[in-house]
Amino acid sequence: MFYLLQSDTLQKAVTAVVAPPEKISMWSLLEKGGWIMYPLYMLLIAAIFVFVERLLAIRRASRIEPNFMSIIRDNIMTGNVSAARSLAKNTNNPVARMIDKGIQRIGKPIDAIEKSMENVGKLEMYSMERNLSILSLIAGIAPMFGFLGTIVGMVQLFYGIASTGEYTLNTIAGGIYTKMITSATGLIIGLIAYVGHNFLSTQIDKTANRMEAASAEFIDILQEPTR
Template sequence: MVEIVMAGGWLMLPIILCSILAIAIVIERFWTLSNNRIAPRYAVGQVWTWIKNGELDSNKMRELRMGSPLGQILAAGLLHARQGRQAMNDAIEQSAAAVIHELERYLSTLGTIAAITPLLGLLGTVVGMIRVFTEIMIQGTGNANALAGGISEALITTAAGLTVAIPAYACHRYFVRKVDSLVLSLEQESAKLVEALHGDRRVDIKDFVTLPETSAARENAQQQAAASVEATGS
């Protein structure tokens, strides 16, 4: 392996560095972009239970905010719940924008690695062929070892660049789709809470432990939520 790397010339160094960086990003994103870490399905149900039981206070809000990105979004919405549905939606959108930015962290870097490593390999090919033709000009075609060195440099860098680029591109596309899926989950879960607090109809949310059975019960839960949020803000 060391001999192959040495035969590839100095352009193997940036290709190897790109591969190390890509591996680190892939491992980190696999760990971070977990459904349970980003949008735990119990979060909305837990919040609704707190609201119904009158337990939503500053400590619960802090616990919610620190628990997950979804909790951060829900907490932002709850802080504006007493100001109406539109204000709650606006707060959720602003918080979600920051969360989405964090979800997309390092993905542009991974995409850049997938794009530039084939170019580095191509540059190595060009450098290797220049070396071959230089040897031909100096020594003619009789020195097979010199020609083989240039040709191997040209081929090895191309192969190394593609070896890094192909999995990096595949992982980049996977993580982009993963982020899209997580964003959709965040939107759906936050919409459930908004509908539960400000909707005019019963919300069918399986994550809720118990839903209000009547409009009077819903109104009571909404009043409790407003009181809890107001107490939290004070």
């Protein structure tokens, strides 16, 4: 009888040792970060919203027909300036608006035409870069919120030790959770915003290069009859 009880106790102990640890969901893990997580959630939502909105706007701005400048050239070379103006006016992208301004200034000195087109280009660049600074701001402050969570977690840790007088795993677990989860979340959100900002900046630079190439080609078209 004693042998059976001893075997049963040993079997239960072995089962308890080899039992798999209790699984925890990602949401439950994030909740352990405390109230600091809510500002981080808001920053993440803002970063995603700004990135998607700017990405769609920049893609619309960079969309231009491959033969757009060829048609402009043919119309101007044949003296059909009104057709060139109509095409540029009815095309909704920065390149077309810049060319439209140049067509309006035909007959004036080349320097004046270039200056007018340059001013339009600056306005279009400003329009594409609108709200892009929000991503840069989020990339900077999200890790700071994470570090704030680290401070809050350490305060909870020392408060728990001071309250119980015990330095046990249960005492320090809450503070460690807050410290690690908020720090990791803040860094991840900051990284997402940083990558998104640089990606959009690269797309804007590509569009700006297309605008500069179109501007140079338009000036060449105006000077071509006098060569």
